[in-house]
Amino acid sequence: MRTLCSSTLIGEVFVVLFAACVAMQMTHVSAGVIWSVSGAAMLLCVLLCGVITRPGAVAVGWALQLGLIASGVLLPTMYGLGVIFAGLWWCSVHYGRKIDVIKAERERQAAAA
Template identity: 60%
Template sequence: MRTLCASTLIGEFFVIGFAGLVAMKTDGLSMTLVWTVCGIAMLLSVLLCGMITRPGGVQLGWVLQIGLIVSGFVVPMMFILGVVFTALWWASVHYGRKVDEAKAAWAAQHSAEASAGPDAA
């Protein structure tokens, strides 16, 4: 799960940065505000790569996904990109857990066969 989720989060890091460049052109928003919000979101996406297997990591990832969708009120294209990355996040979590379960089952089976010895074959 960690690899799939981290890949999604790194993609979001770049999308957030590009959205910040677009948001700078929006009237009524200061460059300081744009880059403070984008910087925090970008930092969160990178930090989440290392925290994804810890308690609350996946839930914090969902918060980031909601933030991406909500950012569409500033940069309208982010509504679409937010939904796309939310779908990617769901797939990363869902299929990542399935891969982890399959790996654990394979490891358990492999260790059981190894402990049985060569006579079991």
């Protein structure tokens, strides 16, 4: 799960970075506010990569997805990108957990042999 979720989160870092650049040009929100919020979101994405297997980390990831969708208030394109990344996040969590179960089973079989 760690690899899939981390890949999605790193992709989000770039989306947030580019969205911040666009928001500076297309909205009347101050650059300081845009970079404060975007910087916090990017930092959260990177930090979440390191703790994704800990309890509550997936829930924080979901909150991050909701925040990305909510950023569509400033940039309507972010509604679509937010939904896409929420779908990627679901796939990363869902299939990542399945992969973890398969790996654990294979390790158990290898230890038994």
